[in-house]
Amino acid sequence: MTYDHWIGGTSVPGSGTRLGDVFDPALGAVRRLVRLGTAADVDAAVRVARAAAGSWAQTSVTARSRIMFAFRELLVRHEDELAVVISSEHGKTLDDARGEVVRGREVVEFACGIPQLLKGAFSDQVSRGVDSHSFRQPLGVVAGITPFNFPVMVPLWMHPLAIACGNAFVLKPSERVPGASDLVARLYQRAGLPDGVFNVVHGDKVAVDALLSHPGVDAVSFVGSTPIARYVHAAASRAGKRVQALGGAKNHAVVMPDADLEFAADHIVAAGYGSAGQRCMAISAVVAVGSVADDLVERIRERTLRIAVGPGGADGVEMGPVVTAAARDRIAGAVERGAKDGATVVVDGRDLVVAGHEDGFFIGPTLLDHVSPSMDAYRDEIFGPVLTVLRVPTLDAAIELINANPYGNGTAVFTSSGHVAREFERRVEVGMIGVNVPVPVPMAFHSFGGWKQSLFGDHHIHGPEGVAFYTRAKVVTTRWPQVRREVERAPLAFPTVS
Ligand code: NAD
Numbered sequence: 001m002t003y004d005h006w007i008g009g010t011s012v013p014g015s016g017t018r019l020g021d022v023f024d025p026a027l028g029a030v031r032r033l034v035r036l037g038t039a040a041d042v043d044a045a046v047r048v049a050r051a052a053a054g055s056w057a058q059t060s061v062t063a064r065s066r067i068m069f070a071f072r073e074l075l076v077r078h079e080d081e082l083a084v085v086i087s088s089e090h091g092k093t094l095d096d097a098r099g100e101v102v103r104g105r106e107v108v109e110f111a112c113g114i115p116q117l118l119k120g121a122f123s124d125q126v127s128r129g130v131d132s133h134s135f136r137q138p139l140g141v142v143a144g145i146t147p148f149n150f151p152v153m154v155p156l157w158m159h160p161l162a163i164a165c166g167n168a169f170v171l172k173p174s175e176r177v178p179g180a181s182d183l184v185a186r187l188y189q190r191a192g193l194p195d196g197v198f199n200v201v202h203g204d205k206v207a208v209d210a211l212l213s214h215p216g217v218d219a220v221s222f223v224g225s226t227p228i229a230r231y232v233h234a235a236a237s238r239a240g241k242r243v244q245a246l247g248g249a250k251n252h253a254v255v256m257p258d259a260d261l262e263f264a265a266d267h268i269v270a271a272g273y274g275s276a277g278q279r280c281m282a283i284s285a286v287v288a289v290g291s292v293a294d295d296l297v298e299r300i301r302e303r304t305l306r307i308a309v310g311p312g313g314a315d316g317v318e319m320g321p322v323v324t325a326a327a328r329d330r331i332a333g334a335v336e337r338g339a340k341d342g343a344t345v346v347v348d349g350r351d352l353v354v355a356g357h358e359d360g361f362f363i364g365p366t367l368l369d370h371v372s373p374s375m376d377a378y379r380d381e382i383f384g385p386v387l388t389v390l391r392v393p394t395l396d397a398a399i400e401l402i403n404a405n406p407y408g409n410g411t412a413v414f415t416s417s418g419h420v421a422r423e424f425e426r427r428v429e430v431g432m433i434g435v436n437v438p439v440p441v442p443m444a445f446h447s448f449g450g451w452k453q454s455l456f457g458d459h460h461i462h463g464p465e466g467v468a469f470y471t472r473a474k475v476v477t478t479r480w481p482q483v484r485r486e487v488e489r490a491p492l493a494f495p496t497v498s
Pocket of ligand 1: 146148149150172173174203204208223224225229246279280409450454
């Protein structure tokens with residue numbers, strides 16, 4: 001079966017002939033095919049979205065909110081179905097897939113409050129007989145371009161808010177995990193969203209480039225790797241579009257000597273190997289401060305060896321395969337280079353074979369100790385189940401290490417000291433910080449975003465910054481003079497308050 005585009009409320013094959021393979025990573029076999037959209041397909045979707053955007057923006061804010069409530073209910077009802085599609089194309093476990101649907105749904109719940117979120121401000125009597133009010137209006141057509149690792153949650157960071165704000169949306173999901181977006185499109189239709197307000201164009205660079213240059217696209221939300229985020233930000237900005245582009249990460253967990261080591265080790269293992277390390281907020285660098293290193297590494301090793309690896313859909317499995325054979329080979333190469341550069345391979349997942357799934361894209365959890373900041377194993381975003389341990393003498397040295405890293409997505413500190421936690425959160429140059437919380441993904445009513453090369457653009461995603469990104473402001477200054485017989489002359493000088 002082939003995944004078609006979804007344009008104007010119906011499935012369409014589009015004009016192209018190129019198809020992409022969609023794998024089941026646990027089997028290492030092609031599961032389905034996906035259309036790889038052309039510039040003409042993008043043009044068709046953007047035209048339909050533009051046509052729908054006008055009347056959608058005129059739909060009352062309460063009606064838009066009610067559609068979000070209905071969509072939210074459908075997401076609850078179809079949670080298992082979505083999780084199965086995610087797991088079979090991405091490889092993550094069913095529990096993990098359900099978790100991403102729930103976290104994405106929270107953005108829909110936030111968007112249900114759109115009447116409150118779009119309430120403007122009013123200032124009475126800013127001058128004698130003059131009032132001011134401000135309000136926000138939608139941009140028109142928003143494009144979303146998303147990565148493979150959260151096929152449902154990351155698109156949900158974007159489209160519910162963009163649509164609730166009154167925009168039409170064109171989603172270009174990752175070509176590696178296209179299935180869930182089709183289901184989401186159908187749920188929107190069942191929730192009562194007018195056809196054309198939500199569209200999906202599948203594809204690769206060709207479709208992305210067509211969106212970035214299309215004059216009918218007003219804004220672009222992108223999430224993916226840093227090189228592509230940088231490219232998307234530059235290309236969309238050049239084309240005069242509003243753009244936010246979230247990039248890659250290298251997330252550090254600092255473990256202080258006063259931390260509960262058992263708690264820290266357990267949470268670091270979950271944060272490093274959950275979803276096979278393919279989360280932008282996964283912990284990849286463990287920074288052991290002072291004397292804790294040997295004890296901490298031993299505890300992480302023990303827990304790592306007990307992780308059940310297998311197909312994401314099977315009972316009892318804690319970690320599935322990675323997304324492609326190329327990803328597995330790249331991750332194995334990073335481990336090999338780390339070992340060559342002098343790191344100690346404490347747990348080696350490279351030779352793992354899962355019985356009955358010999359062709360699956362599996363690599364076991366891997367632990368590298370004695371990693372230094374100059375090694376590629378530290379510098380590269382490995383984006384796989386590899387934890388690297390760096391040893392530093394003090395909290396200051398840990399903060400210095402984090403701040404010297406080009407990424408600034410997430411970080412965490414494990415400590416029992418409020419003073420340490422406060423110093424850490426004030427001094428690290430990172431957008432999202434956890435205190436004894438290793439994966440500090442903000443809730444939907446806050447905004448999500450990293451610093452430095454983890455985000456290009458001015459706005460974080462979803463939450464209040466999402467509302468600001470998907471709308472633009474108007475300020476109106478109003479005077480209703482009483483009709484008088486003798487008209488006062490208006491002065492030509494710049495108006496000042498009186
Ligand atoms: P990716 O950058 O390869 O792909 C992201 C999107 O860009 C996809 O839709 C893809 O089709 C498109 N794309 C790929 N190459 C392109 C090119 N040359 N020109 C134009 N478009 C192109 O990312 P991925 O491998 O799918 O996802 C993993 C990456 O995403 C990791 O780096 C991870 O850290 C990052 N990520 C970041 C966040 C965040 O919030 N900062 C969240 C999730 C994932």
